[in-house]
Amino acid sequence: MLRFGRGLLLVLYTLIIAVPLALVVFGSVKTQQEMFASPFAPTLSPNFEGYRTVLGSGGLGQAFLNSTVITATSVTLTLIIASLAAFALARVRSWLAAVVYSVLILGMAVPAQANMIPQRVLFEVLNLLDTRIGLVLINIVVTLPVAVFILTAFMRSLPRELFEAAAIDGAGDMRTFAWIVIPLSLPSLAATAIFLFVMHWNDLLYPLLFIQSPDKRTLPLALLGFQGEFLTNYPLLFSGIVVASLPLVVAYIFLQRYFVEGMTAGAGK
Amino acid sequence: MRRGRDPAAPRWTIHLFWAPAMALFVVFFAIPTLQALQYALTDWDGYSADFNNVGAQNFVRVLTGDSLFRNALINNAKFLLVVLIVQTVLSLILAMALIRNTRTSILLRALYFFPTILSSVSVAFIWKFVYDPAFGLANGVLSALTSLLQMLGLDVAAPTLNYLGNDATAIYWVALAQCWAHIGQMMVVFVAGLQQVPRELYEAAALDGAGALNRFIHVTLPQTAPALTIVVAYTTIQSFKAFDLILGMSGIPPKQSMDILSTRIYTTFTNNEYGYAAAQSLVFMVVIAAVTFVQRRGLSRLGREDG
Numbered sequence: 001m002l003r004f005g006r007g008l009l010l011v012l013y014t015l016i017i018a019v020p021l022a023l024v025v026f027g028s029v030k031t032q033q034e035m036f037a038s039p040f041a042p043t044l045s046p047n048f049e050g051y052r053t054v055l056g057s058g059g060l061g062q063a064f065l066n067s068t069v070i071t072a073t074s075v076t077l078t079l080i081i082a083s084l085a086a087f088a089l090a091r092v093r094s095w096l097a098a099v100v101y102s103v104l105i106l107g108m109a110v111p112a113q114a115n116m117i118p119q120r121v122l123f124e125v126l127n128l129l130d131t132r133i134g135l136v137l138i139n140i141v142v143t144l145p146v147a148v149f150i151l152t153a154f155m156r157s158l159p160r161e162l163f164e165a166a167a168i169d170g171a172g173d174m175r176t177f178a179w180i181v182i183p184l185s186l187p188s189l190a191a192t193a194i195f196l197f198v199m200h201w202n203d204l205l206y207p208l209l210f211i212q213s214p215d216k217r218t219l220p221l222a223l224l225g226f227q228g229e230f231l232t233n234y235p236l237l238f239s240g241i242v243v244a245s246l247p248l249v250v251a252y253i254f255l256q257r258y259f260v261e262g263m264t265a266g267a268g269k
Numbered sequence: 270m271r272r273g274r275d276p277a278a279p280r281w282t283i284h285l286f287w288a289p290a291m292a293l294f295v296v297f298f299a300i301p302t303l304q305a306l307q308y309a310l311t312d313w314d315g316y317s318a319d320f321n322n323v324g325a326q327n328f329v330r331v332l333t334g335d336s337l338f339r340n341a342l343i344n345n346a347k348f349l350l351v352v353l354i355v356q357t358v359l360s361l362i363l364a365m366a367l368i369r370n371t372r373t374s375i376l377l378r379a380l381y382f383f384p385t386i387l388s389s390v391s392v393a394f395i396w397k398f399v400y401d402p403a404f405g406l407a408n409g410v411l412s413a414l415t416s417l418l419q420m421l422g423l424d425v426a427a428p429t430l431n432y433l434g435n436d437a438t439a440i441y442w443v444a445l446a447q448c449w450a451h452i453g454q455m456m457v458v459f460v461a462g463l464q465q466v467p468r469e470l471y472e473a474a475a476l477d478g479a480g481a482l483n484r485f486i487h488v489t490l491p492q493t494a495p496a497l498t499i500v501v502a503y504t505t506i507q508s509f510k511a512f513d514l515i516l517g518m519s520g521i522p523p524k525q526s527m528d529i530l531s532t533r534i535y536t537t538f539t540n541n542e543y544g545y546a547a548a549q550s551l552v553f554m555v556v557i558a559a560v561t562f563v564q565r566r567g568l569s570r571l572g573r574e575d576g
Contacts, residue, residue: 002481006366010377013363016449017381020395020406027398037405088286091279100287105299111552111557112509113534117308117543118301121315144290164277173283202388204513210537218391220513227520234398241391246402248386256379260457263385266316 028238035234043078050239054226058236060243063222068247070132070218071200074139078147078196079189081140086151087177091163101152107145112205120209121238124222130212138210146266147192155181187258194255195262201248219244308547315543327548329417338549340525341533341558344440348529349560352451353446356504360452361493366461378460389450393517395444400432407432433518436526443518443527445564447511455500462491462496498568505564509557530556 027035029046055061089101119138120129128134158181166176182189207221217225223240252259309327313320323381331338363381367374399406408429415427432442470492474484512531519527522536530553537546 009362009366013359014377016381017384017453020399020449021383023398023406024395029526036404039398040406081293085287085290088279088283092283096284100291103299104290104294107294109558110298110302111531111550111554113512113531114554115298115301115550117315117538117550118304119297121304121543122297122301137293137297141293144294144298148290163279167277167375173286174282176574177286198386202390202513204388204390204516208516220388223388223390223394224517224521226394227517230271232401237394237398240377241387241394245387245391250547252383252386259386260382264461 005061014257024238024241027234028242030235032233032235039234042259050235051243052234054240054243058226058240059214059217059222060240063219064243065133066216067201067219069133070139071197074136074143074200075193075196078140078143079138079193082144082147082192083151083182083185083189084177085144085148087173087181089152090146090155090158090181090197091173101148104145104148108149112142123210129210130216132216134210135206135218139203142206143196143199146198150192150195150262150265151185151188153186158184172263190255190258191265193262194251194258195266197251198248198259198263199266201239202243305547305550306468308544309551310548311544313544314541316541320544323544325470327545328552330545331549331552337525338530338533341528341530342525345509345529347440348444348447348511349505351441352447353501353504353525355445356448356452356455357497357500359448360455360500361459361497363452363456364463365489367456368460368463378453380432382457383453384450385454387450389511389513390517392446392450393514396443396449397433397518399446400442402429402431402434405432433527436524439524439526440529443511443515446518447508447514451504451507455504456502458500459493461498462493462499465493489561494568498565501564502561505560506557509553 023040026042027039028050029048030043031049034043055064065092085100085104086225089097123129123138128137162180162184166180167173173180175208202220203218204220204224207218208224211217211221223244226237226240307494310322310324311320312323312327367378387395402408411430412427415425417424433439468488470488471484474488479487509529510531511529512535515523515527515532519532522528522539523532528536530549534546534549534553537549
């Protein structure tokens with residue numbers, strides 16, 4: 001009985017997850033007529049008009065490029081800045097280190113809505129509104145606390161003797177960092193990188209607040225624009241979803257372990 | 270103790286390593302957070318050069334005179350409650366069903382986790398289709414089930430629900446979309462927690478003649494307390510910041526029936542009420558802190574009693 005219940009539950013839940021996803025993929029290659037006539041059946045004559053439209057006049061081509069550049073830059077810079085800080089925080093045990101750590105970690109408890117308005121004013125003053133650099137900067141700032149948190153926890157688990165032995169051998173902190181700590185931290189860095197990738201790639205709030213020009217929109221922002229434009233043109237919406245998710249899906253297939261690790265560690269953000 | 274005597278001690282230059290992080294954080298995060306406090310005491314509209322100090326007036330308005338804010342607070346509470354219950358229960362059950370590292374379990378866990386990586390805007394669009402009253406998936410499934418029952422000779426009519434179009438229940442349907450996206454993520458947390466439970470505990474309980482239900486109540490539940498604490502905390506935070514999902518499903522500005530606190534603050538802000546929005550955001554922060562605090566107290570008591 002218990003075994004039967006388990007099987008039934010798994011079959012049902014698999015359908016709940018898989019069917020909507022499959023319908024998105026099927027629907028993205030339908031015409032709108034086919035969609036209205038039979039919303040659930042896969043089409044026998046796939047049609048890529050939807051993709052052509054969203055990538056061209058829908059603006060997702062440009063948005064894809066923007067998202068790629070902004071995400072790659074944000075992830076790289078956040079990782080560098082956060083791992084430098086994490087190394088120092090793992091290496092030094094002093095009241096100053098404790099203060100720096102607490103201040104940074106406290107940032108995780110502050111919801112985005114609490115400081116987004118002064119941030120926007122500040123960015124306006126600095127002429128960073130409606131720029132890709134501005135988005136990179138805000139991405140770094142808001143994800144630094146989580147990244148420092150994950151990386152510090154990992155680097156603190158490295159044996160202290162390692163740092164001390166390197167120092168006694170005459171290695172400066174920079175060399176210890178670059179040649180010993182970073183190679184040993186690769187698994188943790190990978191998980192953090194994946195977490196940051198998902199956060200930055202999918203973020204809607206800051207593009208919504210900071211970006212006005214259509215040619216600077218990121219994927220979620222451009223996709224959200226479909227709401228009004230293509231209201232219930234599902235083939236177009238679905239093509240948009242596939243385009244916006246593709247890099248994540250490909251990465252997930254190959255780096256699944258790091259997704260689970262990184263997104264679980266950072267889920268509190 | 271003087272530095273520099275001990276060759277293993279870090280040099281003072283180590284402090285430079287956290288300088289970039291601290292500088293960015295203080296200038297672009299900490300100071301703006303403090304400024305929000307300052308804004309909250311004014312009636313600034315975001316562009317005028319002058320504004321008035323209005324004291325606590327904004328806070329009085331948030332707490333007593335703003336029916337839109339109260340509506341968003343109530344919606345947020347409903348949303349949180351549904352997600353907390355449905356997501357926590359289902360993710361725990363799925364974790365128990367998939368606890369062993371067999372090929373099938375690993376594959377299904379990967380599939381269930383998958384929606385977590387999608388952007389909330391994508392999830393919102395998928396669920397707009399599911400909930401489409403005319404030819405959406407949910408009503409499609411309902412009508413298929415009804416015709417199945419009719420074939421069996423039962424006299425039932427196919428219900429067609431309006432989901433997001435029904436103001437009284439829209440927020441609950443949005444909450445289910447949130448669950449769909451994050452159940453797999455919480456399941457993974459539970460799996461990690463459950464796999465740490467020593468097998469001997471179950472064996473001992475079985476020897477004592479405990480049935481499946483008793484084993485669940487007396488072994489599994491107390492042992493999952495740490496994972497449960499994490500799941501509840503994550504779920505709560507995610508429910509307060511389900512901003513993208515609401516905008517994706519309801520548009521900008523969201524309909525009142527689906528408005529939650531984060532979207533309410535955003536709307537106030539886009540109406541150029543910077544001072545008032547800042548006050549709302551601080552109340553928002555206090556609400557999150559209070560809910561999290563109460564939950565932590567409750568859960569630590571649970572852990573103590575059972576463990």
